[in-house]
Amino acid sequence: MAAPYAKLPAWVDYGLIPLINVTVAFLVAGLVVLLVGENPVRAAQLLVQGAFGSGDGIGYTLFYATNFIFTGLCMAVAFHCSLFNIGGEGQAYVGGLGVAIVCLAFDSVFPWWINLPLATIMAALTGALWALIPAWLQATRGSHVVITTIMFNFIAASLMVYLLVGPLKPVGSMAPETRTFAEGAQLPRLDWMLEMFGLTIRSAPLNITFLLALAAAFGVWVLIWRTRLGYEIRTMGFSPTAARYAGINQTKVIVIAMMVSGAMAGMMALNPVMGDQTRLQMNFVAGAGFVGIAVALMGRSHPAGIIPAAILFGMLYQGGAELSFEMPTISRDMIVIIQGLVILFAGALEHMFRPTIARMFHMAGGGTLKPTPQPGE
């Protein structure tokens, strides 16, 4: 019998508690910095400075956040159907193939504003198709998606290596990558957006995909909470027996949810491939698929939570790079530790402080409090 969880006001649930979790994660990370003999306050300053201190810093932070918004949405859609799609990494990687095909074919034919929608569709399609087989196996054979999607990550990696050292590599080149796309497949930067706030950008690759990511977040919200399909996905996620009772086609819902999830991951490829490097490179996903898990957990699978969580992780990526540059004793791996702590406190230990906070509110006499009746009392 668990102690009754008091219902907390939304601002505490979605604002205060995540904030406390992140703060504690940083405090513990500070201890780690202290252990290697550096000043944690200075380290924190460098981190925040690096991420938000300049136009370029902000540009990079939002550039990374763009990737994480897409992969976070990928996880969130699957979570709502109670599926753990750990294959975001592979789906994003294969999504890159979809982007590259459009770009290589049309980069000297169409302008960017025609190529972008085409590439978006192809990226979503390839990502979705990469999720199709695991989804089908889960829905019809009960093969767990966690296992099959991990396997598909490896298959994706092997496939892409084959393509990038073979068919997609320009003749005579030594690098495992495609040729650089022509101007028609290079996305416009968002320098103007930051310049509105008086910031200057020299090299940050923040591009129009960021706006596409925000639109995708809104789209996922509409899909999950405002459409019949989303209703069926959530019913399925909470209670498969209730879904059966309601006459929901379970196979269809699982397959569609996984494909939407894969499409979100696939679209992530637009940002680095078309928006930054303007060519398809090996390992361009660089773990963003896995960071998406943490982002979705921290954002509670809600787009409004995923965007700030993605920006937080973007900050850790960008600020962390600056930090290890300024403080050589803090290596890249240390940054990974800090990210791990954030995941630990924000994800795994999400409820650690909740009872204490609930009690404090109770003592403060918050009038909106009431214990959740235990089912079957």
Added chain:
Amino acid sequence: MLGFGNFEAWISATDGTRMAPYAIELTGINKSFGPVHANKNINLAVQKGTIHGIIGENGAGKSTLMSILYGFYQADSGQIEVDGKPVTINTPNDAIAMGIGMVHQHFMLVENFTVLENVMLGAEGAQLISGSITKARKELKRLEEEYALQVDTDAIIEELPVGLQQRVEILKALYRGAEILILDEPTGVLTPAEADHLFRILEQLKEQGKTIVLITHKLREIMAVTDNVSVMRQGEMVATRKTSETSVEELAELMVGRHVLLRVEKGEAKPGAVKLSVENLTVKDGRGVVMVDNVSFDVRAGEIVGIAGVAGNGQSQMIEAIAGIRRAETGRVLLDGEPIGVTGEADPFMLRKRGMAHVPEDRHHMGLVLQFEENENSILGYHGDAEYVNGPMLDIDGIRSDARDKIEKYDIRPPNCRLKTANFSGGNQQKIVLAREMEQDPTVLIVGQPTRGVDVGAIEFIHKRIIEMRDAGKAVLLISVELDEIRSLSDRILVMFAGRVVGERGPDATEGELGLLMAGVEGEPTREAAE
């Protein structure tokens, strides 16, 4: 405060004559969760060697009170005495040390452990368990014999029926030396036969000098086994009575705080055309065992056909097959004269469109998604109807205003369509399901266990609605393990035993007569066999 003076009088009356101190005496117990005062100044005295019932509606504070006694919660104020000695109980371990054992409503057993392993769990006594296993086995044998609680010591828990699992829970408590046994809603998961068996066990334990506290909201159980009964309402102890000096009517009134009709009044049925026709239906369960064996019957417009039977005799599989949730092996089901394809393409979604509404037996797992807002559950299964969607989009405003209408019409409390469904009480959750299914104006209404886990006050309301549906000319198929409910609502009663319909009776059939049929004792040739 109804009957409180009576309680005081009763205390003083027994005070002079009592031989031993009370097994449990609670004085002035208060407990609040935030602004909710779950227990208000509770006094309770349980005599040694008696069965003491605590009755009250869901949320009356019974479970909170017992959780305080068992050390799950600490009271904000008040005193606990066990065997006349004041004690503080901070954890369940303290309670166990004082000889208090608890059998929870939801069993606390490790499903894939054996009976012996479960009984020993937490009381192994040493680092190496081989020695204590032998000791425990001997002790368990002794307990089984002493209290006539036979179980196969080496059986795996999940392979035992619930009745036996509960017996293991009781043995677990006795193994730890319990003198006072608290049972929280022990019959919620039991069939009537298993419940009767449990009551015999309780009688036996009482004869051996154990004290038993029985928490329930079922009046019949209280009347059947208890010596004394205390009634709780909205966190207060409103009365304590000797069971022999009270009646079901009085207890119901004390529980609800107003007069309740335990048996609804209804007029003559006016049966019309056959709306639902079941022909030679055979259904297997997931393991391939035949659960419904060649069953045939009709339900006409304007009548309630009740299916009586001990749980597990195929009723669940049968209604799931009729409602299109489970595939049937053979047979036909006709809805309004048209076959629905129970062996193949029947689909709950299509059946609803064709006028079949279904209130499922298991509202927590099937009828509702507990994590959803109330309004989201009010469209479950109808979420594709033109009324609630615009193309692929849900019509959120329409859904919510529709939900608010149903809340008002069915008096669902609290009246908030945005509240999470898990936060409604059992009775109100059931009303959400009923409102959804009845307001679709179906031709056929299938109702499974309409009042399981529902408060007395809500039962009356639900029964009235079901009769209203009948009077509106709907064909109603009712499945319930509560014989009282079947008898008070049905116009015709079919009894199921071992997957077959073994008899049909009118609403005036006696409980004994139906009971024998339910036990498969007095079978008669079924209709299809006679043909």
